[in-house]
Amino acid sequence: xxxxxxxxxSEWLRRCSLIVxxxxxxxxxxxxxHIQFKVGQSDLETPNNAYIxxxxxxxxxxxxxxxxxTQVTLQAGYVNGAFGIIHSGTxxxxxxGKFNNMDTxxxxxxxxxxxxxxFGVVNKTLAAGAKPSDQAQVYxxxxxxxxxxxxxxxxxxxxxxxxxxxxxxxDGMRNLARSTGxxxxxxxxxxxxxxxxxxxxxxxxxxxxxxxLIGLPEQTQEGISATCLLNPKIQIGTQVxxxxxxxxxxxxxxxxxxxxxxxxxxxxxxYRVLVCEHEGDTRGQPWxxxxxxxxxxxxxxxxxxxxxxx
Numbered sequence: 052x053x054x055x056x057x058x059x060x061s062e063w064l065r066r067c068s069l070i071v072x073x074x075x076x077x078x079x080x081x082x083x084x085h086i087q088f089k090v091g092q093s094d095l096e097t098p099n100n101a102y103i104x105x106x107x108x109x110x111x112x113x114x115x116x117x118x119x120x121t122q123v124t125l126q127a128g129y130v131n132g133a134f135g136i137i138h139s140g141t142x143x144x145x146x147x148g149k150f151n152n153m154d155t156x157x158x159x160x161x162x163x164x165x166x167x168x169x170f171g172v173v174n175k176t177l178a179a180g181a182k183p184s185d186q187a188q189v190y191x192x193x194x195x196x197x198x199x200x201x202x203x204x205x206x207x208x209x210x211x212x213x214x215x216x217x218x219x220x221x222d223g224m225r226n227l228a229r230s231t232g233x234x235x236x237x238x239x240x241x242x243x244x245x246x247x248x249x250x251x252x253x254x255x256x257x258x259x260x261x262x263x264l265i266g267l268p269e270q271t272q273e274g275i276s277a278t279c280l281l282n283p284k285i286q287i288g289t290q291v292x293x294x295x296x297x298x299x300x301x302x303x304x305x306x307x308x309x310x311x312x313x314x315x316x317x318x319x320x321x322y323r324v325l326v327c328e329h330e331g332d333t334r335g336q337p338w339x340x341x342x343x344x345x346x347x348x349x350x351x352x353x354x355x356x357x358x359x360x361x
Contacts, residue, residue: 063129065129065331066128066130066134069103070123071116072120078120079115084108085105085333085334086105087103087332088127089330092137092286092287092326093236093326098162099162099238100162100163101123101125103123103125106154106155107154123139123161124138125139128281133284138239141162141165144159145158145160163238167193168194171194171219171221172218174216174217175189176216179212180209180210181209181214184201186214186227189216189220190221190223190242194220196240198244200243200251200252202245202249205232206230206231224242233245245288250347255290263279264277264278267298268293268297269298270300274343275314275316275342275343275344276342277341281329282340285327290324291323293322294320295317298316314345322344325345328340329341
């Protein structure tokens with residue numbers, strides 16, 4: 052293991068775990084090998100993805116992974132710090148290759164619940180009195196993904212009459228989210244529903260130079276962009292706290308004022324994570340989390356709570 056950050060202590064000693072397995076849970080632990088990875092997570096209805104490269108596996112092990120295993124679980128963090136799952140998904144493609152006559156690699160491309168998101172279909176009827184959580188459970192079952200967290204906003208009311216549920220489960224979840232003032236996504240195999248005015252129920256992750264913030268956050272048209280040392284505590288919907296004095300404001304283009312539309316900078320410095328990309332190399336330099344965040348204003352109407360523009 053190599054160290055990042057404060058190399059004078061063991062606080063930043065890297066830790067990585069990579070498990071490939073079959074549907075029954077039987078698998079191989081590849082954690083001690085040289086591993087590189089890029090993981091993309093977002094607050095969208097599309098599957099999260101992971102690109103993982105493992106170096107110098109034996110030919111026998113490489114063939115075994117290609118033939119027998121369908122699932123991958125990647126964890127990352129630190130020996131004496133935060134450590135947790137950053138991707139759990141289905142193996143979509145495996146590619147074997149060589150750098151030279153001595154060094155080989157195995158590429159694993161994986162996606163999180165892509166089959167359920169793309170092909171999950173609902174054909175069910177709910178009786179009057181069913182709550183939004185009951186509807187979400189039906190859609191989650193169709194996608195073969197358990198509920199990880201759910202909390203509803205202004206539309207958390209029971210059905211006054213029965214409801215016929217038919218069609219793609221992701222479309223049903225989209226309509227449910229719109230009617231209840233929430234957003235939804237699938238994170239590490241679990242359906243997550245969060246109010247537009249809320250966050251995941253966890254303590255805000257403070258980002259500054261002492262806790263791993265790298266460089267200066269920046270106001271961009273996509274959101275407040277920041278990079279920090281890899282932190283598995285940062286998930287989609289997590290609350291992060293950034294010192295507003297550190298945020299570099301966007302430069303206004305005076306020739307095209309119509310395009311000067313930028314996300315708000317929060318008065319209190321708290322932001323909601325919408326995109327998180329983890330990148331790591333167990334024997335190299337990269338060990339980062341790259342974030343795109345937006346401010347959330349809980350004092351306004353739910354459909355205006357997430358403030359992309361200011």
